[in-house]
Amino acid sequence: MLRLAFRAMMFDGSVYEEIRDRQETAFSALGVVLVAGIAFGMGVWGLIRNPAQQGLDLDQNLYLILAVSSIFTSWVVWTVFVWLLGRVLFSGREGYRASLRSLGVCYLPLALWLLIGVPAVGAALFMMGAIWTLAAGVVSVKNIHDISWWKAGIAAGVGWFWAIIAAPLFLVILPLTTGTSA
Secondary structure (H helix, E strand, C coil): CHHHHHHHHCCCCCHHHHHHHCCCHHHHHHHHHHHHHHHHHHHHHHHHCCCCCCCCCHHHHHHHHHHHHHHHHHHHHHHHHHHHHHHHHCCCCCCHHHHHHHHHHHHHHHHHHHHCCCCCCHHHHHHHHHHHHHHHHHHHHHHHHCCCHHHHHHHHHHHHHHHHHHHHHHHHHHHHHHHHCC
């Protein structure tokens, strides 16, 4: 699982031939998305957790679950955009399932979101993980759909914005910041 993800993270285009040929890589993609989701959830949980408080707070645990589920939702949303733009609009080569598998292994840089609560560098690590994921996603779309770089950039970029930036921001980060400031 992590072997494929590390190769995708290092922009190795040959990893997508394996993903295209082996449908069981869907489990690897699911595992990578799970790692990214847990990292984001723990990062958010670390932001809101009060160390002086004993026991479990229902609101804090709900934010953890919401953060993890937002990453899974983002994976599906990003894949829908890539499939619509890459396959339908730009006449790409592969279908939805291959796109889902290939984008899933691109999620490993989002593990940096575990550190979003670090005061001086949390926001920078958030953006670094997001941009690194975008770059890996563009390589993924280009290789899996066999389309030009600019088409892959458009297909991956539009979906990436909605899935990796907008969804976590509007579903988790903004409600968290407005809820804790009151």
